[in-house]
Amino acid sequence: MSNDELVSATRELARRSCAVEADLLLHLGEIDARKIYLDRAHPSMFAFCTRELGFSEGAAYNRIHVARIARSLPAVIEALRSGLVHLAGLRILAPHLTNENHADLLRRAAGRSKEEIALLAAALAPRPAASVSLRKLPEHPTPRPLTLTQPPPRPDKPPPPPVMPIAEETYKLQMTISREFREEIREAQSLLRHRVPDGDLAKIFRAALERYVAEVKKERFALGRKTRSSAKGVDTQSRHVPDAIKRAVYLRDGGRCAFTDETGRRCEERGGLEFDHLDGFARTHRHDIDGLRLLCRAHNQHAADNMYGSEFMDAARHGTRPGTSC
Secondary structure: OOHHHHHHHHHHHHHHHHHHHHHHHHHHHHHHHHOHHHHOOOOOHHHHHHHHOOOOHHHHHHHHHHHHHHHHOOHHHHHHHOOOOOHHHHHHHHHHOOOOOHHHHHHHHOOOOHHHHHHHHHHHOOOOOOOOOOOOOOOOOOOOOOOOOOOOOOOOOOOOOOEEEEEOOEEEEOOOOOHHHHHHHHHHHHHOOOOOOOOOHHHHHHHHHHHHHHHHHHHHHOOOOOOOOOOOOEEOOOOOOOHHHHHHHHHHHOOOOOOEOOOOOEOOOOOOEEEEEOOOHHHHOEEOHHHEEEEEHHHHHHHHHHHHOHHHHHHHHOOOOOOOOO
16 A cells, blocks of 8 residues: 555545444434343443443443433534544533534534543533642652542543452552541451551451451341241232341342343442342232342342333332323
């Protein structure tokens, strides 16, 4: 290829990439609207994009956000397809786009850089000026595993992840805390001096978390709690699941959402777990180990929609009856 041919071919690839990106957002928007990710054993659209499609966290977030606004404002997709506004710029504009202003804003953003579009967005929704602050510089410039105080992040840069790896088995934790929290940390260091002579925060925080997690598991899943009830099935009008059954179901499901798709792939979510009755408690009024499973919030709602119908469940969630208004 000559230089001119190379540049021409590159321009053509860039043009085609805009069209592919636009089609991708259309598909993502439709998958999101149909909640197909739930049937694919993912608790959210974000999980679907990162785990199944292999997007980075930032790319997934940007695409999902723009795809959602584009479902109500198709001109957003056309602006991307034509190359007038890039994805990063659309992500910045998305919170400010409305039926009334989107045509004008997309026109004004055409051909502009990310920084220029950020200035356009700032003019639409000005933020208050940053407060003046004065702080003493640390004596040791080398970053420490835990920073008790830190200046607020610059608005033009995303904040660093709260926990990030710095070696194969080592992670850096960084957070901003209040004065009261700092005093509580100092008190903990003093009280635990006999156990943690050097006041190592990592050791203190880990011990505190281990105890806190154990308490939550005892409260929600009856782990570590002494109970007299057996794990046998119970017929009842109460939705309260007996502790022995809670514990058995939690241990069987490994503290993880038990939803699996048609291929046998299992949801990886471990947060927001709920007990789900396979045959519906409203129908059976029975608690037993084989009839219960752990599901994340999203898949529990999805299971209810499949069992009772989405119209009925939407009405129940909003406190109305099907066919009536709120």
